[in-house]
Each structure stands twice: as C-alpha cells, then as structure tokens.
Amino acid sequence: MSLRNPLSTLPSEINHDIFLRLEGRHLVTAQSVSKEWYSFVQDIKAFHIGQPRLLILSRVKDIHEAKRLKVRSIRLDLRTENTSQFTVEPQVCAITAHRFRNSIDADRDLCSCNGLVLLIFEKHIILWNPLVRRSTKVLELPRLHMLTWKELGGLCYDPSSNEYKVVLLLSCKSSTIRIGDQYVIVSGLKNKGWQKLSFPYEHHTTRAGVNFNNTLHWIVRDKIRSPSLRTVHVNKVLYYDPVDNTFKQLPTPTKNNLEEENHIYGTGIIEGCFCIGQWYQGRNVIQVSVMKEYGNPESWVTIFAIPILGFGRHFNIYNLTFFSLHKSKNLTIMCKDNGRLYVYDGEEDKLEQRFFHIPKDEDESRVRMCFYAQSFELPYGVSWRNRDRRQCRF
Template sequence: MEKSTMKNSKLPKKSPSASNMMEQLPQKVILHILSRLPLISLLQSKLVCRAWQILIQDPLLITKHFLHMAEAHNDPSFILQSNWPIPDQLYFIDFSSHTEGDDQVIISKKLPNFAMFMCLADSCNGLLCMHNTSQSIYICNPFTRLYIELPKLTKYARPGQLWLGFDPISKVYKVIQIVFQRYLRRSLGNSFVPSQNLIQSEVQILTIGSLAWRNLGMIPYRLIRPTSKVMVNGRLHWLSKPNKYTTASSLISFQLATEQFQEVPKPDCCGSSLDRCFHGLVVLRGCLSAGSYHENYEQLEIWVMKEYGVKESWIKEFSIGTTYVPRTFNQQDIIFFNNSRLHFPNSFVGILCILKSGEMLLKYNGRALVLYDPHQGTFKDLTFPEMPNQFQIVEHIGSLKWLEIPS
C-alpha cells in the first residue's frame, strides 16, 4: 500500500497583505518606492486597500512624486485635447513607456473632463489652464478632477490667449492673458482717430488666490497664432510680429517675478528675411530653441541657444525635411497640409521634444504625431486607439499635485 504523505504535506503560507507589508517597511522606504511609480500605477495603487489610499493622498508623497517626475531623465508626457469631431476628448500620453520599433504610443489614457466644451490653453506643474467659449477660465488637475474657476474678466467677450506660469520666487501661480487690439485709437491733440497700422496688445495678469485681474497695459507685439509659451531661465517666451508689414518674428520674454517684458536676441541669420524667421519655440535639453524654415518650406532648421541671452550662442543643431506626409492624413488633410506651407508656416510642422532614443517628436498641423530619426532620416507615424484627427497638445507632468495658495 502506498504510504500517505498527507501528514507531511505543508499548506502554502498565506501571502502578507499590502497593509502588513507596509507595516514591515520603514515609511521612508515606502515613500521612496511609491514616488518613483508612473502616475497611472500610483493611481491604481490607491485601489489596493484603504491604507494605501490614505498614503497616496499624503501631501508629502504627492510633492516627492512630482519632484521626481520633474527631475527624472525620462521621456516627457503630454496632454492631448480635442473637440472635433467628438467634443471634450482629453488624453494623457506617456512616452516613457514607448519602446523602439513600436507603431503606437503604448500608454494613452482617456481622462474625464470636468466640464463641457472646454479648450486647452496651457499646462504648468501638473495643472491645466482651460477655458470655454464664454468668459469662464479654469485651473484643474485632470487626474484628481479638482478645479477652480478664476475670477471673470468681463472686458472681453471671450478669453484671449492664455498662459499659466509659476513664479519660483514668490511661490505663486499666475495666469497671463494677452489680447491683440486690432483697432486702437491714438490721441492727436484733443481728437481721436483709428490707428490701423499700430501693433499693440493688452496684457492682463491674475495671481491665483487674488480676487481680481490686474492690467499691465499695452505691449508693442502681436503674438503669432497658434503660439505656445516655453519656460526658460525663469521667463516665459513667445514669438511676435513686430509690426503689420513684416513676416519676420521677434522673440519676447516675460519674467513672472518682475512682470516685465523684454526682447531676446536672435541669430543674425534670422533677421528680416522671410525664409529665416522663427516659426515655433520649444525647450530642448533645457535650452531655448526655435524652428526656422527655408528652401520653400521644405527644410525645418532647429536653432538652439546654448547660453541663455547670448546672441552668439545660437547654433543650428538639426535640419528636418518637411515633405513627409503622415499616413493617417486623408485627402482633405493633405490639401490643408500643403496650403499650410505658405499660409500658416507657424502651424505647419513643429518639434515637441527629443526622446531619450534621440528621435524627435513632431506635430503636423495639430492632426498627426510623427517620430523622426535624425540619424536615419526616417519618419514613423504614432497613433493610439481613438486618437482624434484634430487636437491641441501640451507637455504635461502627470501629477496628483494641487494649488498651494498663500493665505
């Protein structure tokens, strides 16, 4: 008869619960581990147990996680927003999980919108600035769905161009609105006449936590549409038309601490000539950078300011052919794309970032995302399920962070 082994068999040990594991590890070690998780994984960890939910909502972990995401040498993440053809589509795109050879962005998470018919304006420190078609402007965290509505600015029928910035000196967030005045009146003695040739814009600013906007007056600039700001050296930067009769662009900066505008020097090759003016700004490896077209808009040069504020430090670092047409384009997209070469060069092709692989992420008319390999000279379309065919996109650090408003 076969001897029974039942007495000698051992039942499997019960796995320790998440709470027990947390009790066995020092708090410092737990924070160190969790602060290095991708945001999506951190959000999923809240579902493990109530103890983890409480821990992940701890302000110390939220701050530690944000600082790690901001300082880590990872590929960036983005918020992509679209109202066409389906309204209120909001996606988080994480390129840190994109692997070489993929035809798709690995992680794309559709986010719930907190209000209807919202338009994406800007991103800063894990927060979004959004507005609707009326006068309502919001600051929100798309992951926690926390939001505040800013005080109304009733002077205009709808918001102008909006940007969100953080002043590291005073530790406050500020929203800047710039509205181009198409027709201003200038004083001629005691009479007033329309001035159609004068380029001026009105600047409003709001320190978040205050009750009212402040008027900073007029500036002699018209920001080029569509335009996005870049933050370098504690300053916001934009491209502007210096006057009505030139296509050349000026590079202007705004210091959040002093609330002063200043022009930034450009290289000599980007003077007043049409084919050498800047058409888009980006931060590459911490340096202020800009795109410049030439040769009938078939080449996009990327210029980098290696030493901030030093005109002689501008160098041409990349040259990208712009004749590639994304495979996702339909016939109407192709027609619009070709027309953009001459009529909308600032929205034609733009660079978003350089990935760790050395590939460059390009956007095409807000209708396609493409990876360009500068070493091989090859292009690769990027898509994800339900990707809209018209969108706005901004670089965004996914975070559970919320506003710290001084009392």
C-alpha cells in the same frame, strides 16, 4: 495587543492624498513601515515623476456629453498610451452643460507648467493635474467687451512670491474699439487681481511656444503700419518675466545677409535646452537650433535641418513644437493647429508622421496637444471663492 494599520481606517482617496503631499525623503521612510505602505509608495514611484510626455486632449462628439473631455498621456517613443477621463464637475467649476456647449474655444488654451495644465471655459479658468486627477477653478475672466477674443493663454511660476500666474492675450474687435487693439492681462492665482499690460506686437501673427524655465514663450512679429493678412511670418521670441511682470525679447540666431528673411516656425526643448525652428528664404529646410546657455546669444548651435517637403503640401508649419529626450537622435514634432505628430530621425534624415488612435465618438477636429512633465504639484490657497469676484477686475 496588536496595532491597527492606520491606512486601514481611512478611505483610499484620503490615503492617496496624504502620500502625494509627502516629500521624497518621507516616502522612503514610509515604505519601510509595512508591506501595505511599501506597495503604495512603489505605485507612486511608478508614475515616473518628471518624465516628459505628450498630452492629447479631445472632446466627445455627443452634444449631451459635450462637457466631457478625454486625455491621452503618451510617452515620447509613442509605444504606450494611457487613457483617462476628465469631467468638468458643475458643482466644482460652476459650469453648466449649456454654457459649455456654447463655448467654441473651451479646450483651446492648453498649456502646462510644473505638471499643471491650464484650461479655459468661457469666463472660468481651471487648473488641472492629470496625474493625480485633481482640478479646481482658480480664476474668472474680468468683464470684457462682447467682441473681445481670447487669442492665447499661458501659465507660469513666480519664485519670488511662490505663486502661479495666468497670462492671457486678448484682442478687441468692434466699431467702438479700434480694430486690432490687443493687450495682455495677468493675474496671480492667490491675489486674484487682473493687471493690464500693453502688447506692441501683431496679435494675428502671435503664436504660443513652449513653457521653459517655468514661464511661457511666444513667437511674434513687430507691428507694422499696413499689416498684410497674407504675410504671417514671425521673427522674434518673447518670454514673460513673472518677477518683473514684463515681456522680454530672447535673442535668436541670425545670418548677416539674411536677417530680414528669418522666419520662426516653432519652439521646443531639446536635451533640456530651449530651441527654435527657423526657415530662411530660398531654403527647403527648417533649421532647428538649441540655446546651450539660456539668454546667451552666442550659445546657439544648429543640430537639425528638417526638409519642409516631408511635412506635406497642405501642412501648416507655422505652429510647431519640438521635443527630444537626452542623447536621442529622434526629434518629436507636434503641430498644434491640426493635431498632427511627426518624428524626425536625425541619423537617417527621415521625417515620418505618427498616428495615434482617436475613437469614433470623439471629434478629431478639436484635438489639442502639449508637452507635459508629470508631477504631484498641487498648489494651496488658489481655489476660487465667490467673494474673489470683487477683486478679480482691472
């Protein structure tokens, strides 16, 4: 009597889901069961889990297909490109095409943590894993004033409670609310309850940084009595502590005689270390320094000095992200504001812009990018239910 292969009686989608939930040691055992299982496990290993990649998100121009987004996952050496498609399903995310078309910042909040990408569509907050092509609605924004703007969004992981948290920076602009008021709201994906935190920094100068140590980092400037719209320099790095539910300041490298002229143009990750790019008054370079020991102000080491002129005259250099592979002399630089990508050769001291193909049916002005590490992470118990709306308030 021959035994039937258990995989042959199940749809491929279910088989795929089962294997994705297995630990590495169980995958090793599973691949020895049969040739079919071995082939399946090898396909999973081919995904290169943990490999850093660049995630590029774009929107289709056609108004009738406005709910369709396309994503490109590109290796940091820019040699290969895999294109897939992410569609917001109305029955899953409760988003109609009409609402989506009217959402001008639907793809603005693009950030990643543990291989999970956070997307915000009007009041709907979606968690998406591009590798396994799974998405689920996890939160709704609380009822906000009609002139409240979403400035920034972030995703982090709290190891003490084994829970992911969403962090949003909001700004109020109305005649009844003081102009420029801003605050932060935080919610876990399991408890669904929003908490309001004060944010004593200039919202119009706050920039999103990288996700490092499973938490978000922002670059900011202190509040001043008479803020000037012309002055947008930022000089501090904040990180959100998900355990204490507070924002803390990360020490940055300073020069004794130029401390007040220190302007931070971006953050990043180089060889597994947190890094920042700074500009000092009177210099024509962006100084890139890495923090060899996270949290230790004495561990900053400068490794690159990138000429500003290489970015071009009309280039906005206030929102850069840096990334480099282990022992690599090349530094990949991403500009979030205009979707441009650069590669700096440290040995040749040469900065070049790299181009990636955007089809004609996609809107080049709506391109969003973030660095991303592939994973099979699929958190349990976080999907949105209508009854969660009762507790999803301040």
